[in-house]
Amino acid sequence: MATAGSIRELTEKIRHRAVELGFQKVGFADALYSQRDEARLLEWLALGYHATMGWMFNRKNERGDIKEYFPEARSVVAVGMNYFHGEASGEMKISNYAWGDDYHDVLKERLRELLNFVQEQSPGVRGLTSVDSSPVMEKSWAQRAGLGWIGKHTNLISRDFGSWLFLGELILDCELEFDAPFEEDLCGSCTACIDACPTGAIADEYLLDANRCISYLTIEHRGDLPFEFEDQLHGWIYGCDICQEVCPWNEKFAVTSKEEAFAPRKEIFERSGESWRYLSEDDYQKQFKGSAVKRTKYKGLRRNIAANL
Ligand code: B12
Ligand code: SF4
Ligand code: SF4
Secondary structure (H helix, E strand, O other): OOOHHHHHHHHHHHHHHHHHOOOOEEEEEEOOOOHHHHHHHHHHHHOOOOOOOHHHHHOHHHHHOHHHHOOOOOEEEEEEEEOOOOOOOOOOEEOHHHOOOOHHHHHHHHHHHHHHHHHHHOOOOOEEEEOOOOOOOHHHHHHHOOOOEEOOOOOEEEOOOEOOEEEEEEEEOOOOOOOOOOOOOOOOOOOHHHHHOOOOOEEEOOEEOHHHOHHHHHHOOOOOOOHHHOOOOOOEEEOOOHHHHOOHHHHHHOOOOOOHHHOOOHHHHOOOHHHHHOOOHHHHHHHOOOOHHHHHHHHHHHHHHHHHO
């Protein structure tokens, strides 16, 4: 039978191990259903702000209630990894998050190691690792575990690294000692992200319309770009960082990541505008092997390059 002392000890061991594994942020939240989060998700879907991302709709029950996804869930270990390497520049811009190796692979592997560690410490514990693609509301879990607050641009911001953090979770069926949620909203009266977004995608504070978001259009949208946005990519060929680049928390607190996996690949970073125009499928396959840019496929990247010419 676990005692308060043994629960605390296990929690602190996990925190320590997560830091050793390269996570700058780690916190613990009670795996409870949140009516507030589910209501916001359903409102967002009802507005059609998920655009063509049908998978956001299809698994809404699991996304809206962690117990639907993992009925035995008791604790959520929320982690954040700093990936900042500078602001995007040049005629053809790729978002900072995709300059190195694919973060899904990097975080998943570390979270699996963390799960192994938990199971060594406490045999019989079961858990799931989650990075981006699982039906889990990651920003909300990070906020509930005390990592930071959700800003008006809808990304999670921390006091110490700004919003340049990848998020991931380890969902466990054992009890841990929980951190206090991050209750403050440090956006205050600032509206820099909303004012800077060139396509008006931040429909309201804390509410993003993916249909208008360059990140969605360049990464997730398949086929031709909607007519209205054909010439509205503003130099971005994969993702978009504008709302994060103008955020005062990022201007003040961005720290260059020491994670080698996220170091910019030279051949991507130093490519001239002109040479993007002639990117062959062969070059694409070689240069983006193991990179998040693979998500948009050669066809998608070519479409985005053409839209910026
Ligand atoms: C779908 C998705 C997208 C979509 C939609 C984005 C969105 N804002 O929902 C698109 C393709 C546009 C996208 C873009 C990007 N994404 Co994305 N995306 C996701 C994904 C898979 C789901 C997000 C989700 O659930 N959206 C649904 C809506 C309902 O959720 P929400 O915006 O979080 O809503 C919350 C708040 O807005 C809040 N809220 C609503 N009203 C109010 C009112 C008040 C007063 C308050 C306080 C809060 C509040 O409540 C909601 C629930 O908590 C997550 C991974 C995951 N599994 O969670 C990654 C994720 C959010 N993406 C991520 C990243 C990095 C990006 C980009 C920065 C990439 C880029 N540079 O191009 C951009 C950012 C664009 C932006 N301004 O949001 C990271 C964010 C990390 C962080 N620090 O926050 C995540 C967590 C992936 C990861 N594992 O790291 N993404
Ligand atoms: S990622 Fe770009 S297009 Fe999307 S909300 Fe931010 S500034 Fe607007
Ligand atoms: S730019 Fe301002 S309003 Fe937007 S997320 Fe940052 S602090 Fe909040």
